[in-house]
Amino acid sequence: MSRSxxxxxxxxxxxxxxxxxxxxxxxISVALVVALPVIVVFAHIALPTDGVWQHLASxxxxxxxxxxFWLVVWVGLGTLxxxxxxxxxxxxxxxxxxxxxxxxxxxxxxxPTYVIAYAYxxxxxxxxxxxxxxxxxxxWEHGDYFFPNVRSLGGAATLITMxxxxxxxxxxxxxxxxxxxxxxxxxxxxxxxxxxxxxxIAVPLARPALVGGVSLVLMETLNEFGAVQFFGVDTFxxxxxxxxxxxxxxxxxxxxxACLLSxxxxxxxxxxxxxxxxxxxxxxxxxxQLPEYAxxxxxxxxxxxxxxxxxxxxFLLPSGILLDLALxxxxxxxxxxxxxxxxxxxxxxxxxxxxxxxxxxxxxxGVRVHDTALARFTTRISAMGYAIPGSVVAVxxxxxxxxxxxxxxxxxxxxxxxxxxxxxxxxxxxxxxxYVVRFLAVSFxxxxxxxxxxxxxxxxxxxxxxxxxxxxxxxxHTPLMRSSLLAAGILVFVDVMKELPATxxxxxxxxxxxxxxxxxxxxxxxLAEASTSSLAIVVVGILPVILLSMAMRRSRPGA
Amino acid sequence: xxxxRFAAPVAVALASxxxxxxxxxxxxxxxxxxHYDSDERLYTAFTEQTGIEVNILEGxxxxxxxxxxxxxxxxxxxxxxxxxxxRLWRAEQEGxxxxxxxxxxxxxxxxxxxxxxxxxxxxxxxxxxIYYNRxxxxxxxxxxxxxxxxxxxxxxxxxxSSNNIYNQSxxxxxxxxxxxxxxxxxxxxxxxxxxxxxxxxxTDQIRGAASGECDLAVANHYYYVRLLxxxxxxxxxAARNVGIIFPNQDDRGAHVNVGxxxxxxxxxxxxxxxAFLEFLASDTAQEIFASGNNEFPVVNNVKRDPVLESWGNFxxxxxxxxxxxxxxxxxxxxxxxxxxx
Numbered sequence: 088m089s090r091s092x093x094x095x096x097x098x099x100x101x102x103x104x105x106x107x108x109x110x111x112x113x114x115i116s117v118a119l120v121v122a123l124p125v126i127v128v129f130a131h132i133a134l135p136t137d138g139v140w141q142h143l144a145s146x147x148x149x150x151x152x153x154x155x156f157w158l159v160v161w162v163g164l165g166t167l168x169x170x171x172x173x174x175x176x177x178x179x180x181x182x183x184x185x186x187x188x189x190x191x192x193x194x195x196x197x198x199p200t201y202v203i204a205y206a207y208x209x210x211x212x213x214x215x216x217x218x219x220x221x222x223x224x225x226x227w228e229h230g231d232y233f234f235p236n237v238r239s240l241g242g243a244a245t246l247i248t249m250x251x252x253x254x255x256x257x258x259x260x261x262x263x264x265x266x267x268x269x270x271x272x273x274x275x276x277x278x279x280x281x282x283x284x285x286x287x288i289a290v291p292l293a294r295p296a297l298v299g300g301v302s303l304v305l306m307e308t309l310n311e312f313g314a315v316q317f318f319g320v321d322t323f324x325x326x327x328x329x330x331x332x333x334x335x336x337x338x339x340x341x342x343x344x345a346c347l348l349s350x351x352x353x354x355x356x357x358x359x360x361x362x363x364x365x366x367x368x369x370x371x372x373x374x375x376q377l378p379e380y381a382x383x384x385x386x387x388x389x390x391x392x393x394x395x396x397x398x399x400x401x402f403l404l405p406s407g408i409l410l411d412l413a414l415x416x417x418x419x420x421x422x423x424x425x426x427x428x429x430x431x432x433x434x435x436x437x438x439x440x441x442x443x444x445x446x447x448x449x450x451x452x453g454v455r456v457h458d459t460a461l462a463r464f465t466t467r468i469s470a471m472g473y474a475i476p477g478s479v480v481a482v483x484x485x486x487x488x489x490x491x492x493x494x495x496x497x498x499x500x501x502x503x504x505x506x507x508x509x510x511x512x513x514x515x516x517x518x519x520x521x522y523v524v525r526f527l528a529v530s531f532x533x534x535x536x537x538x539x540x541x542x543x544x545x546x547x548x549x550x551x552x553x554x555x556x557x558x559x560x561x562x563x564h565t566p567l568m569r570s571s572l573l574a575a576g577i578l579v580f581v582d583v584m585k586e587l588p589a590t591x592x593x594x595x596x597x598x599x600x601x602x603x604x605x606x607x608x609x610x611x612x613x614l615a616e617a618s619t620s621s622l623a624i625v626v627v628g629i630l631p632v633i634l635l636s637m638a639m640r641r642s643r644p645g646a
Numbered sequence: 647x648x649x650x651r652f653a654a655p656v657a658v659a660l661a662s663x664x665x666x667x668x669x670x671x672x673x674x675x676x677x678x679x680x681h682y683d684s685d686e687r688l689y690t691a692f693t694e695q696t697g698i699e700v701n702i703l704e705g706x707x708x709x710x711x712x713x714x715x716x717x718x719x720x721x722x723x724x725x726x727x728x729x730x731x732x733r734l735w736r737a738e739q740e741g742x743x744x745x746x747x748x749x750x751x752x753x754x755x756x757x758x759x760x761x762x763x764x765x766x767x768x769x770x771x772x773x774x775x776i777y778y779n780r781x782x783x784x785x786x787x788x789x790x791x792x793x794x795x796x797x798x799x800x801x802x803x804x805x806x807s808s809n810n811i812y813n814q815s816x817x818x819x820x821x822x823x824x825x826x827x828x829x830x831x832x833x834x835x836x837x838x839x840x841x842x843x844x845x846x847x848x849t850d851q852i853r854g855a856a857s858g859e860c861d862l863a864v865a866n867h868y869y870y871v872r873l874l875x876x877x878x879x880x881x882x883x884a885a886r887n888v889g890i891i892f893p894n895q896d897d898r899g900a901h902v903n904v905g906x907x908x909x910x911x912x913x914x915x916x917x918x919x920x921a922f923l924e925f926l927a928s929d930t931a932q933e934i935f936a937s938g939n940n941e942f943p944v945v946n947n948v949k950r951d952p953v954l955e956s957w958g959n960f961x962x963x964x965x966x967x968x969x970x971x972x973x974x975x976x977x978x979x980x981x982x983x984x985x986x987x
Binding site for chain 1: 675681701702705706713716717719720721736844845847850854858859869876878880884978979982983987
């Protein structure tokens with residue numbers, strides 16, 4: 088994962104040249120396939136745009152910039168604090184409700200940003216039940232009282248934080264669980280209290296995981312479309328959509344997307360630069376039951392509250408609002424059709440999760456054994472799909488594959504007069520491909536962070552004992568990384584369940600998912616009816632989240 | 647292990663190439679930007695009548711257009727259905743449609759609902775109306791869209807974001823009637839009279855006027871009807887608190903828009919597609935098509951929804967629908983300049 092790692096590896100490896108060609112070929116070709124849509128989109132950059140940029144720069148661009156900037160800052164900070172804090176509490180402390188919080192803190196992960204936005208808007212708006220009740224209770228009228236508007240930058244930042252913090256929590260918790268107790272014991276022996284232990288040992292050791300989690304959150308925030316559009320907060324993403332589809336300027340839109348991407352690249356570089364030459368490896372793998380701090384009195388109460396609030400705001404309350412809407416009004420298609428929607432969502436999500444994790448392992452391990460500037464670069468590019476809005480990725484995929492289908496069809500037509508239809512772009516294949524492009528970064532960050540914690544001397548030992556690079560991956564790394572691989576799988580699974588824009592554009596005939604159904608109804612301003620499928624996304628999403636969360640806990644060595 | 651993982655997508659690709667062969671037998675492939683549950687009844691009725699199976703792909707209009715273009719010669723699309731003239735125009739500009747000549751359509755549909763070369767046909771109409779809070783507003787003060795922009799209006803206005811195509815088409819019609827400068831002045835005037843930054847959809851504007859957050863609201867008529875018929879008592883009460891105004895009755899008429907469809911260029915099932923359009927113009931289909939979303943049917947003497955019937959006839963702006971599409975990009979620029987969010 089870094090230059091110094093490979094330096095050490097290369098120095099210790101018996102015959103570094105032997106398998107290089109295999110790994111470098113696999114690495115670069117897989118990375119290129121995944122990076123293809125991103126490259127297609129950026130191929131638009133050099134084209135001229137007839138003053139569209141001048142128009143954008145003099146009117147809306149400053150607003151896009153400032154909204155996007157503040158959104159990213161608030162969501163980044165918020166998720167870092169909530170995610171890391173709650174993960175540390177449930178791993179290291181004993182307090183009432185800990186067992187429950189361990190998995191319940193993941194629940195908001197199943198709530199798509201657009202769904203939480205629908206739910207709170209319905210509940211908190213001026214004409215909604217909450218403010219109406221206030222007015223009835225106190226006899227107020229419009230203008231008599233102040234109430235924060237949920238449809239605002241602040242509202243968007245808060246709600247997005249509340250459903251995205253589990254990304255940080257999940258990776259932070261996995262990382263804290265994988266940390267060797269010996270390191271913490273050394274800290275304790277040297278007189279570090281719990282707070283110092285947290286800040287000077289646990290957080291630095293977990294840094295790659297925390298950075299991975301927060302950068303997932305930031306990229307998710309940058310390409311967030313449903314909630315910000317619903318709230319009327321103009322960001323780069325809504326701007327890209329409006330420029331592309333509203334003004335009919337795909338070139339200018341691709342250039343906006345490039346700006347967005349530079350933003351991400353700068354963030355990533357900043358973090359790498361600030362990490363400097365420091366590397367964090369575990370030097371021992373002696374695990375035992377983590378000793379917990381038993382909390383009492385107000386400390387226990389504070390810990391319970393700190394874990395309960397995100398769950399209530401991010402999951403219980405919005406689910407309750409949706410449930411109420413679903414029961415009182417609900418979707419008229421409830422029944423067997425719904426099982427079809429749910430099955431489509433589930434099978435797509437499961438397949439995509441397996442493929443994305445497999446690809447991530449291949450890529451991150453490829454970089455580990457064959458670390459060149461080109462390999463690192465292509466891997467980075469291939470993980471960029473996450474920062475590009477789903478609708479743009481979808482078009483970037485449709486262009487090459489539809490072109491391929493057209494070539495096939497025109498040549499077949501010339502040959503025997505037949506048109507066989509769209510093999511790639513008209514089937515579920517293209518959807519899975521899109522999901523891997525979009526969500527590779529999710530699995531990649533988790534896998535990379537976890538791989539970074541396996542010390543290079545393990546590779547060296549395994550190779551010295553005669554294992555190939557592939558064998559080392561299979562028999563040494565994979566078992567060590569199991570919990571992180573599971574975490575990566577869950578994240579991709581749930582992300583695919585929630586994914587909207589690419590699914591809408593690329594799905595085959597008669598093939599609707601829960602997210603598509605919810606979106607169709609909501610875009611038609613039928614929020615009450617959309618509540619049924621929104622709730623179904625949440626329900627289908629939480630079951631695997633809970634199951635895998637439990638599996639993760641069991642998988643900790645020494646636990 | 648890895649070979650097994652990569653076998654999965656290959657298997658999926660092979661299995662799902664079943665999706666690919668849609669040019670067979672008696673089928674019709676519809677790309678639709680409409681998402682009404684009544685559309686299902688429409689397709690079922692068509693299948694019962696003709697034996698032609700209907701395959702549906704629903705999506706956002708602009709994305710469907712993009713997809714048809716990319717699919718090119720191999721595209722399975724027969725019919726493209728969408729709402730709003732701006733989008734029909736855009737689809738036509740992109741070369742999605744082919745011209746259709748049909749005596750049935752020529753006879754059943756009024757001329758304004760037919761593209762001159764038969765590229766697309768309108769099958770339902772929606773009006774962009776003004777709503778007023780019954781307590782705070784004297785409805786006789788408001789008779790035109792232009793009043794919304796007046797300096798001495800004395801009322802506050804709720805209207806949604808300019809990202810929305812309904813507002814874009816409304817402004818496009820203003821450009822047609824008042825020129826670009828006049829339209830920009832109008833947009834600026836409306837922005838100055840706004841009760842709040844634009845937020846939410848059309849329904850939220852009506853709710854805003856109902857709760858007193860603003861005095862006037864602009865929204866398509868069917869959102870109002872939907873509130874009137876809602877299962878939720880709070881919605882019905884909101885609808886009762888506002889009255890509806892069809893603007894510009896003494897001059898050009900209220901701004902109306904269409905829901906329409908056309909036959910896709912290179913459609914593999916062209917005959918079925920024409921049969922489907924003709925079916926949409928039949929009395930049965932018109933009733934389902936329009937009533938599913940409380941819209942106005944375009945064929946005369948088709949039974950209207952009772953609420954619509956109670957409003958009687960109103961004068962509609964008969965500006966050529968294509969103009970709305972042509973003016974759309976300029977409308978967006980004006981919105982950006984006057985900072986109409």
